[in-house]
Amino acid sequence: MTTKRTVQSHYDIFIKDCRILQSGEDGYFLATGSIGIGNGRLLSIRAEAHGATITADRVIEGDGFIAMPGLVNCHTHGAMTLFRGLADDLPLMTWLEKYIFPAEAQFVSEEMVYWCTKLAAAEMLLAGTTTVADAYFYMDAATRAYQESGMRAVLGHGIVDFPAPGVPDPSKNIDTVARFIDGFPDSSRLQPAVFAHSPYTCSAETLARARQLARDKQVPFFIHLAETKMEQTLIGAGDMSPVAYLDSLGILDSGVIAVHCVWVSAADMDILAHRGCRVVTCPESNMKLASGVAPVAAMLARKIDVGLGTDGCASNNDLDLFGEMDSCAKLAKVHALQPELLPSKDVLNMATSMGASCLGLTDIGALQEGMRADLILVHCRSPRLTPFFSPDLLVYGARGADVDTVIVDGKLVVEQGVVLTMDVKEIMGKVRTMAGKIRESHGK
Amino acid sequence: MTTKRTVQSHYDIFIKDCRILQSGEDGYFLATGSIGIGNGRLLSIRAEAHGATITADRVIEGDGFIAMPGLVNCHTHGAMTLFRGLADDLPLMTWLEKYIFPAEAQFVSEEMVYWCTKLAAAEMLLAGTTTVADAYFYMDAATRAYQESGMRAVLGHGIVDFPAPGVPDPSKNIDTVARFIDGFPDSSRLQPAVFAHSPYTCSAETLARARQLARDKQVPFFIHLAETKMEQTLIGAGDMSPVAYLDSLGILDSGVIAVHCVWVSAADMDILAHRGCRVVTCPESNMKLASGVAPVAAMLARKIDVGLGTDGCASNNDLDLFGEMDSCAKLAKVHALQPELLPSKDVLNMATSMGASCLGLTDIGALQEGMRADLILVHCRSPRLTPFFSPDLLVYGARGADVDTVIVDGKLVVEQGVVLTMDVKEIMGKVRTMAGKIRESHGK
Numbered sequence: 001m002t003t004k005r006t007v008q009s010h011y012d013i014f015i016k017d018c019r020i021l022q023s024g025e026d027g028y029f030l031a032t033g034s035i036g037i038g039n040g041r042l043l044s045i046r047a048e049a050h051g052a053t054i055t056a057d058r059v060i061e062g063d064g065f066i067a068m069p070g071l072v073n074c075h076t077h078g079a080m081t082l083f084r085g086l087a088d089d090l091p092l093m094t095w096l097e098k099y100i101f102p103a104e105a106q107f108v109s110e111e112m113v114y115w116c117t118k119l120a121a122a123e124m125l126l127a128g129t130t131t132v133a134d135a136y137f138y139m140d141a142a143t144r145a146y147q148e149s150g151m152r153a154v155l156g157h158g159i160v161d162f163p164a165p166g167v168p169d170p171s172k173n174i175d176t177v178a179r180f181i182d183g184f185p186d187s188s189r190l191q192p193a194v195f196a197h198s199p200y201t202c203s204a205e206t207l208a209r210a211r212q213l214a215r216d217k218q219v220p221f222f223i224h225l226a227e228t229k230m231e232q233t234l235i236g237a238g239d240m241s242p243v244a245y246l247d248s249l250g251i252l253d254s255g256v257i258a259v260h261c262v263w264v265s266a267a268d269m270d271i272l273a274h275r276g277c278r279v280v281t282c283p284e285s286n287m288k289l290a291s292g293v294a295p296v297a298a299m300l301a302r303k304i305d306v307g308l309g310t311d312g313c314a315s316n317n318d319l320d321l322f323g324e325m326d327s328c329a330k331l332a333k334v335h336a337l338q339p340e341l342l343p344s345k346d347v348l349n350m351a352t353s354m355g356a357s358c359l360g361l362t363d364i365g366a367l368q369e370g371m372r373a374d375l376i377l378v379h380c381r382s383p384r385l386t387p388f389f390s391p392d393l394l395v396y397g398a399r400g401a402d403v404d405t406v407i408v409d410g411k412l413v414v415e416q417g418v419v420l421t422m423d424v425k426e427i428m429g430k431v432r433t434m435a436g437k438i439r440e441s442h443g444k
Numbered sequence: 445m446t447t448k449r450t451v452q453s454h455y456d457i458f459i460k461d462c463r464i465l466q467s468g469e470d471g472y473f474l475a476t477g478s479i480g481i482g483n484g485r486l487l488s489i490r491a492e493a494h495g496a497t498i499t500a501d502r503v504i505e506g507d508g509f510i511a512m513p514g515l516v517n518c519h520t521h522g523a524m525t526l527f528r529g530l531a532d533d534l535p536l537m538t539w540l541e542k543y544i545f546p547a548e549a550q551f552v553s554e555e556m557v558y559w560c561t562k563l564a565a566a567e568m569l570l571a572g573t574t575t576v577a578d579a580y581f582y583m584d585a586a587t588r589a590y591q592e593s594g595m596r597a598v599l600g601h602g603i604v605d606f607p608a609p610g611v612p613d614p615s616k617n618i619d620t621v622a623r624f625i626d627g628f629p630d631s632s633r634l635q636p637a638v639f640a641h642s643p644y645t646c647s648a649e650t651l652a653r654a655r656q657l658a659r660d661k662q663v664p665f666f667i668h669l670a671e672t673k674m675e676q677t678l679i680g681a682g683d684m685s686p687v688a689y690l691d692s693l694g695i696l697d698s699g700v701i702a703v704h705c706v707w708v709s710a711a712d713m714d715i716l717a718h719r720g721c722r723v724v725t726c727p728e729s730n731m732k733l734a735s736g737v738a739p740v741a742a743m744l745a746r747k748i749d750v751g752l753g754t755d756g757c758a759s760n761n762d763l764d765l766f767g768e769m770d771s772c773a774k775l776a777k778v779h780a781l782q783p784e785l786l787p788s789k790d791v792l793n794m795a796t797s798m799g800a801s802c803l804g805l806t807d808i809g810a811l812q813e814g815m816r817a818d819l820i821l822v823h824c825r826s827p828r829l830t831p832f833f834s835p836d837l838l839v840y841g842a843r844g845a846d847v848d849t850v851i852v853d854g855k856l857v858v859e860q861g862v863v864l865t866m867d868v869k870e871i872m873g874k875v876r877t878m879a880g881k882i883r884e885s886h887g888k
Contacts, residue, residue: 081827081830084831084837085833085834085837086833088787088788088836088840089773089784089788090783091782091784095783122827123827123828126826126827127828284774287774287775287777287778288773288774288777288783288840289783290777290780290783292778293778317837317841318840320828327771327774329533329732330728331731331775331778333732333734334734334735334736336734337673337734337735339535339732339734340534340535343532343533344532344533381872382570383525383566383570383868383872384567384762384763384764386525386563386872386875386876386879387526387528387529387875387878388529389528389529389530389882392533393528393761396529396761396762397529397761399764399843399845400828401845401846402845424827427827428825431830431831432830432831434831435831435833439833
């Protein structure tokens, strides 16, 4: 928040007199001011009143709204919206082997990924998420979906050592991803990544080749790591933990984004910190699948960047990062029986600025002049957000449904709770038709 | 769901062609049909198409909606909406002694309880909660608030052994509640109750007298019980657990509704089951205050009726029972590392039919002909509820904001997300003014 005047007085979008989430030494606070947006960036964030010299293509009245950075969902499988609520309350292996893997084998196609990723994008945008790291297959289709949605996205193409959607021959898994990266469209919002599924679905050789591919192409490397207690047994590396195992393969460095990290010892966390790895926690998925509780506060204490993710819809069952913040903070507290653990300011940081760092994105995640203009307006004149004493309520009270307006890369993509970039009714219709086929085949 | 025709063909409200939540042997399912409401009751729930013989004062098109019983919030402190987000992330005793108790001493008044309870009622109605058990002070004012709101409510007047809001002289605590019950208005929706705060804020004598008062007046008896690990030390009854202590005083029987029951041993649960006590669990409050995880599945296995509560806004920080269902199911799973534990059907039951039983209300909580007409319409044509494979998604996906229409006792109280019974803007304005005074006194 500055009070100086810039020379520019015409904006693409000008948000008048809202409350603006800012961070200071003691955490977050709300300042009152106006926001000028142009050329995809936050050009002006000012506290003082503006006179008639300001013009804008579009003026938004900010009264009753809190402007905050768009949320950053550091891990999901967008297309799995199709499997939302297909099978709940089941042991992990029954869930995977009886429902999810067969459904993926039968129903995942390029068309499915395109439409179901668009549904995910619509759901996320409506809930105030402006950036996502999506990890799945048929990622060309997912890229088109996010391109059209207006969202910012990091798209990790999956690698496993068994036949996968779009990659029937596992010996082609690395080449497929190399081609995906080479053919990636030029975009200010989108970038490709490598997603090696896990240490138990990829051999040591595959992991090493996948890591090398990401290094060669200079893209982020995502991997599910230490999600369940049984993973150590599954990888078959003796006494080595999954983290120690990856480290022994030379996989771990600052380009690695390790997702879950539930079953990590102090020694594992020291390795992750020492190697400069980033971590993503997905508390609601870990709760629903009963995977366990990630030691988020202990990782933050080691200065590891920890982002927040929803994981896929099949294990959550929504993509609301506001709800995820709430669950993350509360789960840490009850697990440790320490109410002061993982305060809301830490979780808000994880879902915004630190989440962006986690994905290697340095110019989003905070409302500061010069940064890319990814921001949302939260409607706070509702009973559930009254009174509003502090930004803590963005974690413990606000939900995706409270988001009114969403701007990504300086462009308005959601206005008064309506997606402007896509035909949401058409998307829902397409997905419902696909779901109907699953229902027939499952007799549900 | 029946297919017979009744003689009545004119209804107060007729909901056409919606999906209707019904329960069968294997849990819940969705049937398609129409609902006729008259004289405050569900007169007709039918699967077949209706001809021109049906007339109604009000016809609601049900396409795109799921009709389900209104949710039952078995424990809150409604007026504490004023303290929503006043102080978060603090150890329990700091939170209580530095923030909540001083704020209550300074800011709780009859007027505060009236307006802040109205705010709670508005928030709950908008989120699909049609029945609440509210436990606080100045309950005459709360009764007026709920009377005007159109909600169904059980109103427990508080009893503690220190000066409390509206009861400056603790020696008058029992008499005050007796007068509250004697003066309670005649109402089909409202009933009074006794709320003895806890075994550590009421002496053995006070507990016994409070219990006797509830027996004499034939009203429910609520008490916070075994909420925190330290409670056993606080009550000073040696080796006796809080449950065993209350049992030794002759307090426990089927008229008792014990709230929290986090720190209960197998022996404690056996006592609660044997005495026929009902239990209320408040998982989000227990998470946020780091109280612990209540053994809900173990209590259900003992055939104890367990209801679901949000607790007050100061420790949650919302009154959304949909979110509470989700948290309840997920917390049980991750705590036990068992994903099949506490399936969504159990939690849906706790928030509806079993919750109603918990409060001694036998004619609400399910959509069956002859029951009181407390029902809600959930809008399920949104991205976040697409696809919709089964009622499980009402737990793992739906949130209060998805509720479109609310009917209580046969009367429309929320329509298209707008409260019809109260001026919500006026209420929010009043509460904001009160919050401004707290802010001034706290320098927040």
